[in-house]
Amino acid sequence: MPLGSLLARPPPPAGGGTVTAPLGATVERRSFLRATAVGGTAAALGGTLWRGAAHAAPAQPGTGPYGPLGAADAQGIALPAGFTSRVVARSGRTVTGTSYTWHNAPDGGACYADGPGWIYVSNSEINPSGGASALKFSATGAITGAYRILSGTRQNCAGGKTPWNTWLSCEEVDRGYVFETDPWGAKAAVRRDAMGRFKHEAAAADPVRGVIYLTEDVSDGCFYRFRPGTWGDLSSGTLEVLIGGSGTSGPVSWARVPDPSGATATRNQVSGAKRFNGGEGCHYADGTCWFTTKGDNRVWQYDASAQTIELAYDDSLVTGGSAPLTGVDNVTGSSSGDLFVAEDGGTMEICVITPDDVVAPFLRVSGQSASEITGPAFSPDGTRLYFSSQRGTSGSSSGGITYEVKGPFRT
Template identity: 85%
Template sequence: MERRNLLRAAVLGGTAAAFGGTLWRGAAHAAPAQPGAGPYGALGAADANGIRLPSGFTSRVIARSRQKVSGTNYTWHDAPDGGACYADGSGWIYVSNSEISSTGGAGAVRFSSSGTVTGAYRILSNTNVNCAGGKTPWNTWLSCEEVDRGYVYETDPWGVKAAVRRDAMGRFKHEAAACDPQRGVIYLTEDVSDGAFYRFRPTTWGDLSSGTLEVMVGSSATSGSVTWARVPDPTGATATRNQVSGTKRFNGGEGCYYANGTCWFTTKGDNRVWAYDAAAQTISLAYDDSLVTSGTAPLTGVDNVTGTASGDLYVAEDGGNLEICVITPAGVVAPFLRVEGQSASEITGPAFSPDGRRLYFSSQRGTSGSSSGGITYEVTGPFRT
């Protein structure tokens, strides 16, 4: 039996939770997503920025690495990576990590209500390979170091308060974080080939200075029940993923996004999008490129992930043909945009403005293929909100 069919047989019976919760209420028999017509139609020709978009959508460049952000004195950082948006009065702020060794950190761009750039500034400096992270309900940005025994830093998107290192959240090769306010936990991914999936329970919700780090425990199956166990030593003197017997392994944890009782996270090593149903404590596959039953898998090199109130997930590619793909609540996966002429780059940091009408993301290495060539974009159009 071909690997695709074998895996499909193994998971098809247990994937109803892949689209669990009210966010995915339209998926009656939620097998892993399959290619189909996207909600916005086919991609058009590349625009002046080299981006192919559906009809009705437009793009603009917001910032370029090593160049001043237009209208400001701030020089945009190299290798822009994970990002998030924050309401700022009638405008908003987009924050972005810098995946650079030793001097990484994060920066931010402020926008007026009309989308005009009104400021840009640094919010975190001199940290190490800041890859992804996550937004908290109390409007801070968790910037994660993707190095062995890396830290999580809690930062202020407004750049007023000093960043704070959050040791209690564990030391490992951090990738992304997603907050679950219903249960008072933060989910964390780990970017190694035999990585784990974690959750951090703050002693007091909203205060990350202390708490308990837990790791997911379960069989090697791609669907079914899981449990959580306390990590004895979050300092990582012994790798956190190797401290608890039965830790469930994931091949290269990447993006992480929570909404309405479900935490979605991606694993780049096997091109999967996972869904954790927090109420049922079950895990399943929302997408697996090896389970595409016809045609070519549209989504490969899965990486950062975000979503909208409509229930659509947007998954960025590190590799593939440099697309952001949309996975709909009906279980259809399709390209939303494609970046042309930047094959040595990756797409990072997808995040929507608070009103859901603008999507921000970066091409980490741009046309040059170098970390100094990063480009941060905005896409505007009739998004489903």
Template identity: 85%
Template sequence: MERRTFLRTAVMGTSAAAFGGTLWRGAAHADPAQPGAGPYGALRAADANGIQLPAGFTSRIVARSGQKVAGTSYTWHNAPDGGACYADGTGWIYVSNSEINPSGGAGAIRFSATGAITSAYRILSSTRQNCAGGTTPWNTWLSCEEVDRGYVYETDPWGVKAAVRRDAMGRFKHEAAAADPVRKVVYLTEDVSDGCFYRFTPTTWGNLSAGKLEVLRMGSGTSGPVTWATVPDPSGASTATRNQVSGAKRFTGGEGCYYANDVCFFTTKGDNRVWKYDAAAQRLDLAYDDSLVTGGSAPLTGVDNVTGTASGDLYVAEDGGNMEICVITPADVVSPFLRIGGQSGSEITGPAFSPDGKRLYFSSQRGTSGSSSGGITYEVTGPFRA
């Protein structure tokens, strides 16, 4: 899919960390993050791969769309999008969606303990415009179709078990998913200009074949308590899921979704916001809003995929903007972590950390060519905060 463009909405509303600070829990209703000095210092000049990084960090290219992954017979897919990492013995696996329609699907790259590529393979085929998704506590990858009445597919990162379509999770323009093992639910975002935020409660935790789909309800504004209401027809056969519940909260283009320590973060590209849903308090607040930045220009625009670390840092990739991945710290400070030059026709997708937290994977979906066949997948290694 080529660049997605949404008009910024004019609606404004009112406006604690897992390991300290206010971003995650604790001072749960702190003001949205503001620009400041990042934890790793200023970005240096671009490296040989065209990436600007802080001192001590290096990058490498691990795959290119349309080319064989080094040392394997697998041709890397076009338009790499959402991704995640899984522990694999002493190594790990990085999975990546393909956001093309038709024949989207997902692929994977396996790494040894030293970071060497050992294999690459397909884990999902013959699906449509697989955008983002999410991991599960039982080590599967939920690959989401970003099309009208799209499905969620549960896939095996090892490529051994066949992918399974999970109809009970609803048919809508899916974007991302995040599992909450405490409440035993999966949160879901919807990528339309009047979309909703959902949660799916499986009948049996660990089995997504049946369950209840609900939509978030909330009054006007951007901060306050929420409730959940059941979606009567998750199939959306006659009425779109987002239009079945009166009072459902609307979001302008739901994007990335990430859960940790009772908080689910999700992004909305139409208004450049990062939201934080405190599941324990059942409350929604803003973690970041570019229109509320004071004292200068906003460092983070075009918010998209999101991931986090054990340190409590949140990493948000840009679709457009300055082609950056920005970090929001537990102290509610936002700053660029990396920037890709010469690829203004692309977007950054699929940020995910290796299980040991020492390597960050992500893609430039359309690379230097600006087309889905030009995707590039990178790895950044360095002294990430523990």
């Protein structure tokens, strides 16, 4: 079945096991022009898209749109008024209502509409035997299934959702690969060699320009884009690297990476490739790709139309007090234009950066200082936020906890 058919076909039954049907197809760009408000989620969410003038300067601390955090709840999560949390899965334990054991070290994730319900996909950042799993929810939020969608891979960290409803799971190892997977678990995952071999972190699809943006998690890493020969088919195409000076703003360009196989490190193949200190999360919406770098606690924004970059946040540029956001990592967005940035370390918070350039804590996980927050993703209707504490209270990969937060998110 073509990849594009995933958009229209009835969802297959959940299940684990080995599947053999390959992924591959073409889809038309026009189907996705408004499908990116929440990490590529379908446009049924509604709400305003990201404003072109938003995030025009590095964000500064202020009062967030949801107000102050309350006391930690029974799960140890401090939330604003009106929000509640629950645990939906724990590493090494059977997912409630299923026979499936949740994976260790849960990391990057995304949500997919599944009829009246939805699916949350989560990577496993262990090496070897990383891969990815999925949780299936009914329209009421009840868990109805859990299953494996990728096996036999290494240290699957972040990744990204495609507009044709597949999950790109990225290996964060030297000369790592990108694997295209089926969130329904009905089709075999496919290794996408043309997307390059390097220490992959996250991916974000730009359906207007027909490219996939990619981050690289090394201290002198680069920012890439993959231009498939046919949009919707990632089996072949051109890998490009961002070219620019040493500044934090201004015009940039792209150049082809001669050898995506990484026999020579991809980041060292093109003269003038711009360096980024530890690329992490990546999120595209309405003409802008946002990506984070953990080595310098920055959130960058790439204006795809103007081909310019600038800073949306830099903890060293915060004035009038301490920075509320440190250890920047995974990032996602809501239909209101808010960015939600998870911390690796810091104070174990997910912080919100508004289109008005205000940064403030949205939630805080207590008692888990040896962990990191991973995989933030919104349900298709925008009312639930999923994320994981990768190592939970134990500080080990077997202690991961995956959460759901429900409440009045802005639309």
